[in-house]
Amino acid sequence: MTKTIGEVIEIYIPEQYKNGRLLDVMDRTSIGFKVMTNNGVKEIVLEANQFNSKIMKNDLVLIIEQDISGKHFIDIEAYKGDSNE
Numbered sequence: 001m002t003k004t005i006g007e008v009i010e011i012y013i014p015e016q017y018k019n020g021r022l023l024d025v026m027d028r029t030s031i032g033f034k035v036m037t038n039n040g041v042k043e044i045v046l047e048a049n050q051f052n053s054k055i056m057k058n059d060l061v062l063i064i065e066q067d068i069s070g071k072h073f074i075d076i077e078a079y080k081g082d083s084n085e
Contacts, residue, residue, distance in 0.1 A: 001066040005079055006037035008059050014045050033076060035061060044076055052076055 016028040031048040033055065034041055042063065046052055055061060060079040065072070 004037050004063040006035035008057050009036050010034040
């Protein structure tokens with residue numbers, strides 16, 4: 001498991017297709033973040049939920065990456081400033 005702290009520099013709604021057709025912005029369910037980390041800009045696209053949809057531009061976030069059963073998972077959450085990270 002890898003944890004990285006960064007600052008959100010951009011939030012966007014990525015293009016999303018269903019049956020080969022581009023969905024209208026109002027029908028899309030994904031959210032994208034560009035986060036500035038110590039290792040450069042990291043781009044993350046996730047299914048929008050009640051937690052990541054509250055993240056705003058300039059917020060500090062914690063990016064959690066892990067591999068489970070051969071699959072790579074990535075999550076983003078608001079960083080609360082815990083000194084144990």
